[in-house]
Amino acid sequence: MAKGVKAAVIGSVFAVMVGGAGYGAYNIVSALNGGGATGSAGPAEERTGPPSSEEVEETTGKFFAAWEKGEAAQASTYTNNDAAARTVLSSFSEGAHITGVKITPGAAKSATVPFTVSAKVSYGGKSKPLTYKSELTVVRGKTTGRALVDWQPTVVHPQLKRNDTLVTGEAANPPIEALDRDGTVLTKEKYPSLGPVLDALRAKYGDKAGGEPGVELSIRHADESADTSLLTLSKGTPGKLETTLSAGVQAAAEKAVKKYAQSSVVAVKPSTGEVLAVANHREDGFNAAFEGRVAPGSTMKILTAAMLIDNGVTTMNGPAPCPATATWQSQTFKNLDGLKADESANATLANGFLRSCNTAFIKLVDEDPLTDASLMNEAQERFGLGRDDWKTGIVSFDGSVPASSGPDRAANAIGQGQVQMSPLNMASVTATAITGEFRQPYLISPQLDGRRLATAKGLPSSTAAQLKQMMRLTATQGTAAPAMAGLGGDIGAKTGSAEVDGKATSDSWFTGFRDDVAAAAMSQQGGHGGDAAGPIVAAVLRAAG
Incomplete structure (x- = not known):
């Protein structure tokens, strides 16, 4: 807690914007009479339906004018959450020490009004101007029929979330x-x-x-x-x-993710575990690259292939038929549209891997000696996943590959079901696959604070060699070839598309390596692996060369 500062509890949306003359310049004096709980944004009779443009202008005018004057109680009556709004508006000046508020509204789009806040922050003899932008929406009150500001934490600042606090004072940590x-x-x-x-x-x-x-x-x-x-x-x-970051690789990562919405990427150095880049392009500011928990689609087949090889079920050149469909405990799985079935002698694990055949893997997950826990054991013991012991330097997710029975056992094998990963996890999977060694990714050297990095036993050399060769084939002859085209050096990759309940478009996943750099990316609702995530990974690998 900042010293001597009363925290400003932000319990609802309070959106703000930059500006010149305040809203008080509007001729709304007559509209401010009365106010309080009995104030009305429209005629006395109860109204229904969306607020009219006149109601939107009148309600925002009253709200902005009261807020500018620091009249928290009055301003809160023009919202649909009086208590939360009053707490926020009161603390805006007290805990955050913000004064001289001037609000300039922009042109309304239906019932949504963008606006700019211009103010001043003063504390301990220091003072600086503050400006920022946001928006609010006017809605019809459910019980009163009044036109009211729909209160969300972003109506004070667009970065505020529920129950966040605004504080001005000595910083909690040195810069x-x-x-x-x-x-x-x-x-x-x-x-x-x-x-x-x-x-x-x-x-x-x-x-x-x-x-x-x-x-x-x-x-x-x-x-x-x-x-x-x-x-x-x-x-x-x-x-x-x-x-451990590389400014050049980081710059390339940031440029790459900007081309695709809801995208994240991580690059690591397989020989050390050092993180070279972490970038996100998301409206919510969430570090999904490190903390994301979503199904990784067919990129999971790297780990599943390792399980099959390590348990003696098959080898990269061993049989792995690729039928059009495969049924596992009453659930039928199919391949991506356009993938030609192949149940001939040429249908090997490597062929199924490079073409990303779902049924080839599902047909093998019930072979002896595999059990419901085999994939989980492979993930934990050899790839260091799912044990909640990574210490990267900041908050990160270690991946989750639970033991699953029923249809989820088959779904997990193709990166659906109950499996959850982040780009950091999949970059680490690739690094382990191509070196045979699990080296926990980290952003800050453990020597700085003495933390102990996670360990795992890694892969047999023959398994690693087969995985690396299958990824090479995928990057040069398989589903990853278009994205990886033009990259020199020793390259390999795996594509993935993860279906999400309620979403028409799948999440795009891609992981790959080039010499001593491994990278993984996801683009939520980005389509096939090569559509969005593939170009992101390729751009990062190109910059790291």
Whole structure:
């Protein structure tokens, strides 16, 4: 908690924008008479249906004018959550020390009004201007019929979430100057996707990097994730923090994910486990690259193939028929549209892998000595997944491959069912597959804080050699070939498409390697693996060469 600061509890949406003249410039004096719980945004008779344009203008006018004057109780009566709005609006000036509020509305789009907030933050003799943008929506009150502001945490600031707090005071942690592996300074301004990562690093290592805290306006998150700094009144003294990132690879990763919505990518160095890049392109700011928990689709076949080989079920050149459909305990599985069935002698595991044949893998998951726990054991013991013991330097997900019976046992084998992964997990899977060694990925050297990295026994050399060769074939002759075209060096890859309940378009997954770099990407609702995730991975591998 910032010293001497009362936290501003943000319990609902409070959206804001940058501006010039305040909303008080509007001629709405007559509309402000009465107010309070009996105030009306329209005629006395109860109305129904969407608010009219006149109601939208009148309601936002009253709300903005009261907010500008610091009249929290009055402003809250123009929302559909009086109590939450009053708490936020009261603390906006008290805990966050924000004054001189001027709000400039933009042109309404139906019942949604964009606006700009211009204000000043003052604390401890320091003062700085604050401007930001957001929007609010006017809705019809369910019980009163009044036109009211639909209250969400983003009506105070677009980055606020439910029960977050705004605080101005001495920062909870000293600032850091994050450095890449070659000493290049990594900033949010130059590498925007790194914002949440840098915040997390500051929260964990600010006290260890030797800096002194400054004075800031920040969001303190209810989920206890790192504070988000919004405005610095006095900088303090940053401490230097060395990371494993590569500025060049990071820049390429950020550029690549921007081309596809809801996309994330991670690159690692297989010989060491060092993370070279982590980038996300998401509206919610979530670090899905490290913390995502979604089905990885057919990229999971790397791990499933390892299970089949390690348990003596088959080899890369062993039989793996690829029928049009495969039934497992009453559930029928099929291949992607356009994939030609092949049950001939040429239908090997390598052939099924490079063509991404689902049925080839499902037909083998009931072979002796496999059990419901075999895939889980392979994931945990050889790939270091699903044990909740990774210590990357920031919050990360270790993957989940549970023992499953029934149809989920077959679905897990093709990256559906109950399996959950992040791009970080799949980049690590590729690194383990091509080296035979599990080296837990990390962003900060464990020497800085003495943490112990996770270990696993890795793969037999023959298994690793077969996996690497199958990935090579996939990158040059199979489903990954279009995305990997033009890349030199020793390359390999695996595509994946993960179906999501309720979504017409699958999630796009792709993981690949080039020499001593492995990368994995996902693009939620991005389609086939080569459509979105493939070009992202290829761009990162190209930059790392």
